[in-house]
Amino acid sequence: MTRRRLEQVCDALSVGGVVTLCALVLLTFRDYGLTLDEETHRLYGDRVVAYIARGLSYDDTLYSLYPAGFDLLAAGYRQVSDLGPYDALHLVGGLVGITGAVGVWLLARALFGPIGAFIAALLCATTPSYYGDMFNNPKDLPFAVAYAWSLYVIVRLVQQLPRPGWRWWIGAGVAIGLAMSVRIAGLLLLVYLGIGLLAYALHRGWHARSAEVTARLIQALSFRFAAAAGLAWGLMLATWPWAALEPLRRPLYALTQFSEYTAHSRPMPFAGRIIDSARPAPLDYIPRYLGLKLPDILVLLLILGAVLGVWRVIARVRGSAEVRRTLALALVGLAGALPPAYAMVRGSTLYDGLRHVLFLVPVACVIAAGAALLLGRVAGRRHPALVVVLGAVIAIGCADAVASMRALHPHEYVYFNRIAGGLPGAAGRYSTNYYGGDYREALESLQQHLWRTEPEVYLQDGYTVTGCFNGEMLPAYLPPSFTRAPVADTADFSVDFTRADCHLRHADRPEILRVEREGTPLVIVRDLRTEAP
Amino acid sequence: MRHQLEPLAAARALIDEPAVSSRCALPHLIEAWCSAAECGTDELVSRLRAGAVASIPSSRRAAVIEVVEHALEATRAEPWAAVALPSRRTLRRCVGVLERATADRSRLPWAPVAAIAGALVLVLGMHCAAQRTVDRAGLWRAAYYGNPGFAGPPLEREVDTPSAEPPVAAPYSARFTTCLELEAPVDAVFQLVGAGGATLYVDDRAVVGDWSGGSEVRTRGGRIALTAGRHAVRLDRYAPQVDDQVAVLASLDGSAPAPLRTVAPCAEAMP
Numbered sequence: 001m002t003r004r005r006l007e008q009v010c011d012a013l014s015v016g017g018v019v020t021l022c023a024l025v026l027l028t029f030r031d032y033g034l035t036l037d038e039e040t041h042r043l044y045g046d047r048v049v050a051y052i053a054r055g056l057s058y059d060d061t062l063y064s065l066y067p068a069g070f071d072l073l074a075a076g077y078r079q080v081s082d083l084g085p086y087d088a089l090h091l092v093g094g095l096v097g098i099t100g101a102v103g104v105w106l107l108a109r110a111l112f113g114p115i116g117a118f119i120a121a122l123l124c125a126t127t128p129s130y131y132g133d134m135f136n137n138p139k140d141l142p143f144a145v146a147y148a149w150s151l152y153v154i155v156r157l158v159q160q161l162p163r164p165g166w167r168w169w170i171g172a173g174v175a176i177g178l179a180m181s182v183r184i185a186g187l188l189l190l191v192y193l194g195i196g197l198l199a200y201a202l203h204r205g206w207h208a209r210s211a212e213v214t215a216r217l218i219q220a221l222s223f224r225f226a227a228a229a230g231l232a233w234g235l236m237l238a239t240w241p242w243a244a245l246e247p248l249r250r251p252l253y254a255l256t257q258f259s260e261y262t263a264h265s266r267p268m269p270f271a272g273r274i275i276d277s278a279r280p281a282p283l284d285y286i287p288r289y290l291g292l293k294l295p296d297i298l299v300l301l302l303i304l305g306a307v308l309g310v311w312r313v314i315a316r317v318r319g320s321a322e323v324r325r326t327l328a329l330a331l332v333g334l335a336g337a338l339p340p341a342y343a344m345v346r347g348s349t350l351y352d353g354l355r356h357v358l359f360l361v362p363v364a365c366v367i368a369a370g371a372a373l374l375l376g377r378v379a380g381r382r383h384p385a386l387v388v389v390l391g392a393v394i395a396i397g398c399a400d401a402v403a404s405m406r407a408l409h410p411h412e413y414v415y416f417n418r419i420a421g422g423l424p425g426a427a428g429r430y431s432t433n434y435y436g437g438d439y440r441e442a443l444e445s446l447q448q449h450l451w452r453t454e455p456e457v458y459l460q461d462g463y464t465v466t467g468c469f470n471g472e473m474l475p476a477y478l479p480p481s482f483t484r485a486p487v488a489d490t491a492d493f494s495v496d497f498t499r500a501d502c503h504l505r506h507a508d509r510p511e512i513l514r515v516e517r518e519g520t521p522l523v524i525v526r527d528l529r530t531e532a533p
Numbered sequence: 534m535r536h537q538l539e540p541l542a543a544a545r546a547l548i549d550e551p552a553v554s555s556r557c558a559l560p561h562l563i564e565a566w567c568s569a570a571e572c573g574t575d576e577l578v579s580r581l582r583a584g585a586v587a588s589i590p591s592s593r594r595a596a597v598i599e600v601v602e603h604a605l606e607a608t609r610a611e612p613w614a615a616v617a618l619p620s621r622r623t624l625r626r627c628v629g630v631l632e633r634a635t636a637d638r639s640r641l642p643w644a645p646v647a648a649i650a651g652a653l654v655l656v657l658g659m660h661c662a663a664q665r666t667v668d669r670a671g672l673w674r675a676a677y678y679g680n681p682g683f684a685g686p687p688l689e690r691e692v693d694t695p696s697a698e699p700p701v702a703a704p705y706s707a708r709f710t711t712c713l714e715l716e717a718p719v720d721a722v723f724q725l726v727g728a729g730g731a732t733l734y735v736d737d738r739a740v741v742g743d744w745s746g747g748s749e750v751r752t753r754g755g756r757i758a759l760t761a762g763r764h765a766v767r768l769d770r771y772a773p774q775v776d777d778q779v780a781v782l783a784s785l786d787g788s789a790p791a792p793l794r795t796v797a798p799c800a801e802a803m804p
Binding site: 458483 | 571572573585586653657722724726727750751752753754755778780782784788789790791792
């Protein structure tokens with residue numbers, strides 16, 4: 001098979017993959033449960049819609065350190081959809097997640113061509129942490145999606161220096177603006193773009209041995225950069241009523257608040273010990289979670305890709321060859337390395353596994369795809385059969401991740417790879433089910449269990465439930481005959497997930513049900529009507 | 534890529550034009566190579582030797598450099614001076630190498646992508662349209678009375694559920710009617726959960742009811758055997774306070790009672 005033919009096959013497979021993903025989302029979005037953050041974001045979206053409807057009249061309920069980009073999109077969809085509020089959220093989330101996989105595909109295509117793009121998109125779609133969060137993570141996943149798209153536009157823009165068309169500048173403004181309309185940390189993308197433009201101007205000046213060349217380039221590019229940055233900032237403010245009141249001070253204030261976020265103090269397992277989630281995360285927090293929560297094949301290729309990428313960039317910089325391609329590659333590396341490096345040096349607060357740095361997953365997939373492509377090229381020079389072997393290894397690695405996702409469904413986000421010993425190996429040592437999406441299964445199982453075992457009591461009486469879940473979860477999944485107990489000790493049942501040892505609160509009472517995956521408990525239901533033995 | 538491809542296209546056009554000397558194509562060819570190597574003419578050869586355009590196959594590099602050197606020499610010569618030119622075939626080969634090296638592999642196959650996007654939009658549209666029917670909680674005809682005793686002319690509404698916000702002040706009474714359409718006989722279970730008073734009738738037979746009227750939320754259930762076909766369902770309800778709501782749950786397949794969904798149009802079934 002010629003390279004061109006292989007590229008065509010990869011393009012066809014990529015398109016087929018997107019269709020498959022869409023079908024999967026449509027078939028399964030109803031399976032996913034409400035997570036701990038979703039109700040807050042749903043209400044916020046509704047409030048911002050109301051704020052727009054009443055002519056941008058601000059009230060204190062709109063206070064939020066988060067812009068409402070995704071929440072506004074979901075609220076808009078709920079206005080026209082007859083789906084239940086949470087199903088609608090999950091469908092929008094799933095579709096946004098697919099858009100992210102397409103963004104990864106585009107980014108890898110711009111850097112490595114169709115074969116690399118297919119590998120990157122495949123790795124992304126089969127990463128359980130990414131796929132599982134698609135449906136019910138209303139902030140980290142949309143941000144990861146916008147991050148991937150922004151990097152794509154930045155890369156294309158850099159590749160066309162010194163004269164990128166206006167549409168790429170507008171594209172950069174929109175994509176970065178969308179990222180910033182989910183999390184203010186999207187500001188980093190403007191920094192990447194600025195670094196890219198400055199590096200190019202300096203390189204051209206150095207090459208021509210003329211400071212004037214650099215100055216002229218900076219002058220020509222800075223106006224366009226400012227326009228793109230202004231567009232991004234405007235887009236962010238349009239979805240953020242609280243920040244719009246002081247368009248410069250408040251977004252920057254929010255940024256500083258996130259760097260010093262200490263409001264979420266609770267015990268959290270990490271590498272077998274218990275740490276405080278409000279304290280600065282250990283230095284190895286991000287590398288360790290990346291190494292344990294990404295599929296094994298992705299981890300291997302990512303390590304290889306990081307080493308080869310640095311080597312290639314250094315080699316090209318020394319040879320001063322193909323500066324635009326080198327710069328594009330270096331910017332993607334920077335986008336993958338700078339945030340974790342900053343978080344480690346700064347001592348940022350991190351918890352809930354990979355959740356806060358989910359935006360690194362698309363970048364990791366692209367870097368891994370570059371490594372796979374390079375490996376394939378080297379292997380192909382030695383023997384064509386080695387390329388087939390490499391392809392088979394990647395396919396088996398992805399199939400293994402898909403098998404785990406199937407076993408964990410619909411709680412794919414609790415995945416841990418074989419290096420960690422799977423979910424059983426990570427239970428108790430790392431944050432597994434931190435998001436509460438599994439409460440739905442537990443509550444519905446409790447309902448069916450009671451109907452099956454005590455139908456007459458069920459028909460004529462109500463039940464009270466306690467647990468570490470949000471108040472909205474009970475009415476979302478159970479009929480009104482189930483109410484939340486005002487005091488935990490007066491409840492009929494406790495339904496508790498394993499985060500922060502919540503499931504041990506009533507450990508002396510009999511366990512009647514549990515939600516588990518791979519033999520590891522995620523939520524435990526106890527009957528509190530029975531006295532402790 | 535456009536700024537690289539334009540001089541290349543010009544070079545190819547001039548090389549292919551028999552009426553024009555191939556010497557006219559050389560400046561365009563040089564410009565295209567300079568653009569690809571990101572340098573000026575002075576350092577073009579040295580940059581090509583250093584591998585500045587990495588996508589040129591190494592087997593072709595020497596030949597390309599030879600042509601470029603030749604072309605540079607010709608363009609630097611005075612216009613009237615006679616120079617030895619590379620053959621058109623050699624020049625075409627050189628253009629071909631650059632065309633392949635600078636081909637924009639990241640350009641999207643727009644036709645299939647657009648077709649797939651269109652198909653997806655269609656599927657999503659159909660899915661959403663289907664959901665509009667499936668996800669309706671129900672269709673009830675409601676008659677609200679601004680008193681506890683169903684007296685006087687009612688305010689009529691169509692609502693998705695008897696828990697819908699009432700258009701009258703409390704205390705009020707209300708009558709909700711709808712119909713069930715069953716494909717087979719079932720042992721149905723109905724459950725009422727709420728405050729105030731409520732009685733549920735199926736085909737005018739009371740199945741479950743509680744008129745104690747307190748503000749405490751209570752759960753009551755009842756069973757009834759139903760034949761296949763249409764059945765009129767009626768809920769009479771009394772609410773001492775506006776916040777008092779009632780949920781109508783039903784089990785028609787043996788599973789735990791869930792909110793009653795009545796999607797059949799009831800106009801002809803209801804009196």
